[in-house]
Amino acid sequence: MQTQPSVHPSGAAHITGPARALTTRATRTLPIDRWLLRTFLRAAGNPPVRCVLPNGEAVYTGDGAPVGTVRFNDRRALHRFLRQPELAFGEGYTDGAIEIDGDLVEVVAAAYGKPMHPLVDRLFFSARRPRANTLAGSRSNIHTHYDLGNDFYRLWLDDRMLYTCAYFPTPEATLEDAQIAKMHHVCRKVALRPGERVVEAGCGWGALAIHMARHYGVTVRAFNISHEQIAYGREQAAREGVDDRVEFIEDDYRNITGTYDCFMSVGMLEHVGPDNYRELGAVIDRSLLPHGRGLIHTIGRTRPARLNAWIEKHIFPGGYPPTLREMMDIFEPYRFSVLDAENLRLHYELTAAHWLRRFEQHRSEVARMFDERFVRAWRLYLAGTTVAFRTSLLQLFQVAFARDRFNGVPWTRAHVYASPASA
Amino acid sequence: MQTQPSVHPSGAAHITGPARALTTRATRTLPIDRWLLRTFLRAAGNPPVRCVLPNGEAVYTGDGAPVGTVRFNDRRALHRFLRQPELAFGEGYTDGAIEIDGDLVEVVAAAYGKPMHPLVDRLFFSARRPRANTLAGSRSNIHTHYDLGNDFYRLWLDDRMLYTCAYFPTPEATLEDAQIAKMHHVCRKVALRPGERVVEAGCGWGALAIHMARHYGVTVRAFNISHEQIAYGREQAAREGVDDRVEFIEDDYRNITGTYDCFMSVGMLEHVGPDNYRELGAVIDRSLLPHGRGLIHTIGRTRPARLNAWIEKHIFPGGYPPTLREMMDIFEPYRFSVLDAENLRLHYELTAAHWLRRFEQHRSEVARMFDERFVRAWRLYLAGTTVAFRTSLLQLFQVAFARDRFNGVPWTRAHVYASPASA
Numbered sequence: 027m028q029t030q031p032s033v034h035p036s037g038a039a040h041i042t043g044p045a046r047a048l049t050t051r052a053t054r055t056l057p058i059d060r061w062l063l064r065t066f067l068r069a070a071g072n073p074p075v076r077c078v079l080p081n082g083e084a085v086y087t088g089d090g091a092p093v094g095t096v097r098f099n100d101r102r103a104l105h106r107f108l109r110q111p112e113l114a115f116g117e118g119y120t121d122g123a124i125e126i127d128g129d130l131v132e133v134v135a136a137a138y139g140k141p142m143h144p145l146v147d148r149l150f151f152s153a154r155r156p157r158a159n160t161l162a163g164s165r166s167n168i169h170t171h172y173d174l175g176n177d178f179y180r181l182w183l184d185d186r187m188l189y190t191c192a193y194f195p196t197p198e199a200t201l202e203d204a205q206i207a208k209m210h211h212v213c214r215k216v217a218l219r220p221g222e223r224v225v226e227a228g229c230g231w232g233a234l235a236i237h238m239a240r241h242y243g244v245t246v247r248a249f250n251i252s253h254e255q256i257a258y259g260r261e262q263a264a265r266e267g268v269d270d271r272v273e274f275i276e277d278d279y280r281n282i283t284g285t286y287d288c289f290m291s292v293g294m295l296e297h298v299g300p301d302n303y304r305e306l307g308a309v310i311d312r313s314l315l316p317h318g319r320g321l322i323h324t325i326g327r328t329r330p331a332r333l334n335a336w337i338e339k340h341i342f343p344g345g346y347p348p349t350l351r352e353m354m355d356i357f358e359p360y361r362f363s364v365l366d367a368e369n370l371r372l373h374y375e376l377t378a379a380h381w382l383r384r385f386e387q388h389r390s391e392v393a394r395m396f397d398e399r400f401v402r403a404w405r406l407y408l409a410g411t412t413v414a415f416r417t418s419l420l421q422l423f424q425v426a427f428a429r430d431r432f433n434g435v436p437w438t439r440a441h442v443y444a445s446p447a448s449a
Numbered sequence: 450m451q452t453q454p455s456v457h458p459s460g461a462a463h464i465t466g467p468a469r470a471l472t473t474r475a476t477r478t479l480p481i482d483r484w485l486l487r488t489f490l491r492a493a494g495n496p497p498v499r500c501v502l503p504n505g506e507a508v509y510t511g512d513g514a515p516v517g518t519v520r521f522n523d524r525r526a527l528h529r530f531l532r533q534p535e536l537a538f539g540e541g542y543t544d545g546a547i548e549i550d551g552d553l554v555e556v557v558a559a560a561y562g563k564p565m566h567p568l569v570d571r572l573f574f575s576a577r578r579p580r581a582n583t584l585a586g587s588r589s590n591i592h593t594h595y596d597l598g599n600d601f602y603r604l605w606l607d608d609r610m611l612y613t614c615a616y617f618p619t620p621e622a623t624l625e626d627a628q629i630a631k632m633h634h635v636c637r638k639v640a641l642r643p644g645e646r647v648v649e650a651g652c653g654w655g656a657l658a659i660h661m662a663r664h665y666g667v668t669v670r671a672f673n674i675s676h677e678q679i680a681y682g683r684e685q686a687a688r689e690g691v692d693d694r695v696e697f698i699e700d701d702y703r704n705i706t707g708t709y710d711c712f713m714s715v716g717m718l719e720h721v722g723p724d725n726y727r728e729l730g731a732v733i734d735r736s737l738l739p740h741g742r743g744l745i746h747t748i749g750r751t752r753p754a755r756l757n758a759w760i761e762k763h764i765f766p767g768g769y770p771p772t773l774r775e776m777m778d779i780f781e782p783y784r785f786s787v788l789d790a791e792n793l794r795l796h797y798e799l800t801a802a803h804w805l806r807r808f809e810q811h812r813s814e815v816a817r818m819f820d821e822r823f824v825r826a827w828r829l830y831l832a833g834t835t836v837a838f839r840t841s842l843l844q845l846f847q848v849a850f851a852r853d854r855f856n857g858v859p860w861t862r863a864h865v866y867a868s869p870a871s872a
Contacts, residue, residue: 197860224823243583328784350787354774361751363841364773367790411584418853430751430841433795437620443866 029179052101052201055081059101059260071140074132080104091134094128116336120403131382138417158393159299159344161278165251167344169295172252176231178395182384187231187258190323191294191374191422201380204373209237212292214442215366215426216319217241217435222287225249225278225313227306228294232259232272238290239263239271247286248271248280279309286313289320295353296345303348311360319428319435320362324419325374326350334410341407345418357427365435366426374422375415382408472755475524477589478504482524485531494563498556502525504564516559526863539759543826549684553832554805556846561840582722582767584701587870590675590767595675599654601818604808610654610681613716613746614797614845625713627796632660635715638789638849639742640858645710648672648736650729651701651717655682655695669695670709672702687777702732709736712743718776719748719768726771734783742851742858743785749773749795749844757833764830770843780850788858789849798838805831 067073067087075089076095086092098104098435103123106114118124126133159167176187176354182187184205192204193211212234218224229235229248232255238244244384250256256276263269279294280302291311299305310320325347332338333345350367358363385392385408393401428435465780467530477815482502488502489497489508497511499518510516521527528548540545549556582590599610607628614628616634635657641647643666652658652671653679661667673679679699686692701727702717733743748770756768773790775817780787808815808831816824837843851858 036563061795193861195861195863312757328786329781349777349781350790351774351777351781354772357751358772358774363751363792363794363839364790365792367773367787368862369786371786372858372860416856418784421786433839435795437795438618438866439791439862440618440866443861443863 027250031422044183053080053099054101055079055083060085061110063104063349066108066111070137073137073140075136076384085297094126094133096133096137097125099123099125110335111334113339116334116403116406117324118334120340120399120407122402130405131379131412134406134409135413135416138413138419139382142396151288155437157296159302161280163299164278167342169178172230175395176254176258178392179231181388182234182381182390186233186237188233189230191325191370192377192380193370194373194376197376201377203232204377206237207407209234209430211442212290212321212323212424213238213242215424215439217441218244218288220244223247223280223284224288224290224406225284225286227282227289227291227309228260229255229274230293230298231255232262232274234265234292235272235274236260236263236268244271244288247282247284248272249275249277249282250263251276251278276320280305283315285311285315287315289314289318289319290379291321292323293326295322296342296347297342299346300348300352300355303352304359309362309412310356310362314429316429317432317434319365319426319432321424321426322353322356323422323424324348324353326353326369326423328418328421331419334414337407340403350423350425353425359424362427363430363432364425366424366439367406368422368424370422371415371418371420374414374420378411380407382412399440476503476522477862478502478506479526480818482527483508485672486527488585489531489534490744493560496557496560496563499671507701515548517556519556519560520535520548520550522546522548525854528842533758536762539757539763539826539829542829543763543822545825552625553828554802554835557829558836561679561836561842576780581721582725584703586767587720588700588764589653594655594765596677598818599677599681604811604814605804609656609660611656612653614748614793615795616793616805617799619754620799624660624807625801628656629660632657634865635713635746635818636661636665638847638862639711639713639744640864646670646707647711648705648707648709649715650662650705650714650732651720652678652682652697652714652845655697656680656711657715658682658695658697659686659689659691662686662694663689667694667711670698670705670707671695672698672700672705674699674701675750686789703728705732705736707736708738709739710738712736712741714744715746715821717747722769723771723775723778726775727762727782730779730783730785733779737852739852740855740857742788742849742855744847744849745779746778746845746847747771749776749792750848751841751844754842757837759832760830763826773848776846776848780848784853785853786807786853787848787850789847789862791847793847794841794843797843798835801834801838803832805835865866 060083063077063085064087066075067085072087074090074093075084076092078095078097080098080101084146100123104117107118108279115124123252179187179189184202186205188205192201193208194206199207207271218238224238224245225245226235226246226248229250232248235246235248238246248259253276255410256274263272281438296349314320318347327347327349328446330349330352333347385404455794457568458533483506486500487510495510497513497516498751499515500508501518501520502508503524521530523546526537526541538547602610607625609628611628615624615625616631618630622630641661645667647661647667647669649658649669649671652673655671658669658671661669671682676699678699682697686695697758738742750772753772753775756765756770761768808827812824832854
């Protein structure tokens with residue numbers, strides 16, 4: 027709201043800029059280039075994607091018709107890609123040195139659709155820790171992504187500005203309805219009761235905090251270190267008349283004080299980093315009353331792997347999606363009893379597809395706010411997210427838990443499905 | 450069926466026998482005994498349980514009225530208890546050297562109801578591996594418990610002979626209905642379709658295998674190493690007219706062959722042992738088709754701990770209830786995607802309470818089949834099980850999973866709750 031469309035927030039500085047590829051190009055192609063690319067494609071499982079070398083020569087190792095074409099317009103971009111595929115593909119696509127003909131999502135999906143050679147797999151997906159999420163580091167990491175301007179996110183998120191996986195009762199549901207359903211889904215899982223006190227860690231633009239106060243009669247203290255999001259949340263809470271029951275606090279989850287009936291965190295754990303899970307557990311442990319329950323909603327993995335290198339560098343600095351095993355560092359030291367874990371992977375594929383479609387509809391406005399490089403980078407990020415959930419590179423876990431000796435937990439999960447989530 | 454009530458199967462040999470305490474007793478009590486017991490009770494959090502020394506002197510460190518009384522009739526039993534509380538309590542109660550006045554469940558619950566001193570806690574609950582579950586070891590371990598005679602189990606299990614946690618749609622449901630609901634619950638979670646092939650690992654008396662064939666139109670290969678259970682299962686399948694679709698195989702889960710649409714295991718993992726989880730995962734990995742799903746239902750823990758020493762020695766040799774983290778050794782190496790984990794801890798408290806009530810109703814028949822020591826041991830085991838789930842020492846996890854790239858998994862879990870489970 028406060029951000030002017032013409033201002034480039036600092037968080038976008040490393041993506042925006044002149045398109046290098048448009049100025050200088052090395053289009054010469056040597057036989058070694060062709061050989062290296064073919065070898066790479068074979069190790070990657072011969073995906074049904076046609077590649078075109080800088081001199082215009084096509085290379086294809088797949089069976090049947092290709093899904094689309096990847097053009098390496100620049101020999102340097104090709105060689106960088108062969109060395110560091112994730113990072114160089116993202117950067118090359120951003121600056122135009124790499125182009126894609128065909129549907130971006132389908133081409134990226136085709137590239138990830140085949141089982142890779144174990145060595146390739148190990149090289150690109152071996153576990154590596156993300157950059158540190160210290161108190162200062164987290165503030166910088168979060169600023170980079172979430173302070174790009176509320177006007178930007180408003181262009182392609184739902185009208186309540188939820189930037190986390192939605193819950194689609196059926197695949198045909200609208201994104202708006204699915205985000206409301208998601209909020210009811212998490213509230214029902216922890217069985218919120220009127221008058222209870224909830225602490226929310228990483229509250230985004232405040233939609234869930236406001237929803238809990240409005241629909242479940244609870245009071246909420248919502249923590250977030252994104253300045254723009256907190257300001258928006260406060261404004262919204264006042265507009266919806268719940269500012270007496272929702273308190274937004276611009277501070278780190280590690281500084282949460284007070285005791286609560288429920289700990290809620292939707293889409294923050296991705297930014298916490300595995301080194302800090304035990305400390306997060308300690309925060310929850312000191313915050314929860316004896317009958318306390320909680321829920322953590324996070325992007326996850328089937329096995330440990332670093333985030334895509336380009337995403338970690340340019341989109342989500344410090345991001346790390348955990349496995350369920352890694353998440354147990356939050357619960358096990360404090361004997362929290364895990365009540366329920368649900369994997370909503372395919373709901374995130376659909377959520378990201380909605381976002382991508384809306385983003386494309388507003389691409390000219392995004393280009394005016396930032397520039398063409400930014401449009402290309404974010405298009406690739408949203409398409410890649412869609413693909414990552416479709417191909418199971420990423421999972422979406424909702425984990426509900428409680429104090430181990432609390433016997434007042436819901437008897438079954440039937441109440442979660444008792445009636446359609448109402449707006 | 451085949452076992453005669455008068456026969457003592459070998460599995461009960463270590464529990465049955467003359468009641469030692471009835472023959473010799475050391476009732477002398479020294480001041481050190483009182484001091485040691487008081488110290489122990491304080492370290493155990495001063496539970497509201499009155500203790501009586503062999504000379505009749507009462508010791509009580511709790512607040513308010515005691516829930517019941519533990520009588521140490523024998524000085525040796527007292528000292529063994531102070532050194533090895535779990536083992537000596539079970540053995541002392543079995544042979545009558547330790548007696549309890551008041552409701553057995555409530556007294557045991559009171560003993561576990563207070564937070565223990567961390568040292569006591571560490572001493573008694575530190576992780577220790579159970580005895581080996583090699584192919585031969587497993588056969589012996591399973592024989593000890595499950596081949597006590599079908600006539601014995603028929604006395605206190607439901608009429609379909611399910612010896613695992615039931616699912617009570619409401620706490621008022623009968624045990625019979627709750628076991629049927631449990632079978633529907635697990636079948637719905639993996640979305641069985643007519644014509645599919647299911648492999649069941651550890652099938653008990655065959656009720657679930659028969660249920661899946663009858664109600665979901667699948668064919669089942671059910672593995673179990675308990676001879677008596679397999680024989681019973683075959684007879685039941687023939688009686689219910691599904692013996693053309695249910696094949697019972699008396700063999701270890703490690704010897705499963707063939708490929709299947711679904712892997713199902715209810716109540717076996719407790720007997721597998723954490724050293725074998727990776728191998729179990731490999732069995733599942735080689736058995737499941739690309740669209741394969743599975744479900745593992747097991748007793749578990751909030752954090753690693755050995756089984757109660759007395760239970761492990763006398764009731765469940767080789768038993769080990771895992772944490773969710775430990776269970777990931779099954780899934781993570783093979784990239785299975787965990788879809789759903791549900792904790793039914795309080796349903797097991799209720800199931801065990803049903804079993805205990807029925808057991809007590811048939812105690813004179815059990816005494817005729819075995820002897821009074823056996824009755825006391827199994828009463829304590831069933832009461833202790835009730836308490837362990839009530840106080841969260843044990844959890845009950847149902848974990849549904851699928852091949853990570855299979856996108857045909859149920860869109861939501863609403864179908865699990867779509868209608869009351871039908872008989």
